[in-house]
Amino acid sequence: MIKLGVIGTGKFGTNILNTFKQLEREGRCKLVAICDINPEVLEKQTKTYNVPGYLDYKEMLEKEEMDGVAIATPDPFHKEPVIYAANLKKHIFVEKPMDITVEGCEEMINECKKNGVFLQVDFHKRFDPFHQQIKKDIEKGKIGKVEYGYAHMEDKIVVPRDWFPNWASKSSPVWFLGVHFFDLIRWIIGSNGKKVYATGRKLKLKSLGIDTYDAVTAMVEFENGATVTFDVSWILPENFEAIVNQGFRLVGEEGMIECDSQDRGTRVCYKEDGVMTYNPVFISESNDNYGNVKYSGYGIESIADFVYNLEYIKKTGKTEINNGITATGIDGLEVTKIAVSVNKSLESGKVEEI
């Protein structure tokens, strides 16, 4: 039985907790302990999930017996618990971005390698079945060599302003959103970033006292010659039809692919809410036969994949995962390299090597 812990049990940590608990009911793992530095959050989550709670992750990792740990602390606070856990030989699932520095990612990879532990990064867009089909088609050569493309990911302003008032200024649309699509595109086209030119603006959020970019446009040239432009922002108005707007297009020698990763074809209009579109393939809820809420979707599959990988590791003794989907520390590093160079270009106003 795979024993697991969770560090950081806020908004996204809750999705991790739900996934682990669901797999626990299926007999595939056991959630043994959780940790959050916020006592109120910790109290609520320990009650909800009926599991021991710790305010200090070091204490939890030392006292509790576990095979792996999931880390969902805010972006700049992933590295320390990852390194601490690696040294205690725990396999690790870390939220995106893996770290906000290239050196930090390299250190995390080295510590995991040195300790023989597996490091997985939560880039869930890889688990979207529409994206998987596109990757397969591109690998089959359906559009020939990819020449150029475009991707966008845009959150409503409630995300930085109301969800993360304490740490939005330490993050940006590049770190919070861009990394998802940097990873998705490099995974789909099978190539790493080479150079980038980026521009951005600080207007709306700065006027609200949150000193970070509203929006960033980054033109990335990949090693295989494809150029993809990424628009990322988190200032869409509150009455936009969904919490996030997202999608991409890729054009090659022999064809073109367009994917609306938000609007999956269902559009509603309710008196209280106005017009809305749904993306039920991300995370959706149904009921199982025993009256439990059952979660499914690519947001859940990406987390469950960690448990399946730990089962494989336990069975085979191998810590190399090569299923073609799982994002490892190397993927986390390559994505951080792109994001760091985007930020360098924002500062310098010049093209930067990745």
Ligand SMILES: NC(=O)c1ccc[n+]([C@@H]2O[C@H](COP(=O)([O-])OP(=O)(O)OC[C@H]3O[C@@H](n4cnc5c(N)ncnc54)[C@H](O)[C@@H]3O)[C@@H](O)[C@H]2O)c1
């Ligand atoms: N995969 C996704 O789609 C997705 C979506 C949203 C957020 N995220 C990522 O998940 C991470 C967490 O985001 P969130 O939205 O849950 O934020 P959040 O603020 O809701 O939760 C973070 C939690 O971590 C706790 N925390 C902070 N430092 C800690 C420490 N040292 N030890 C233990 N707990 C600590 C906080 O008290 C808080 O409860 C971020 O890296 C974010 O980018 C991923």
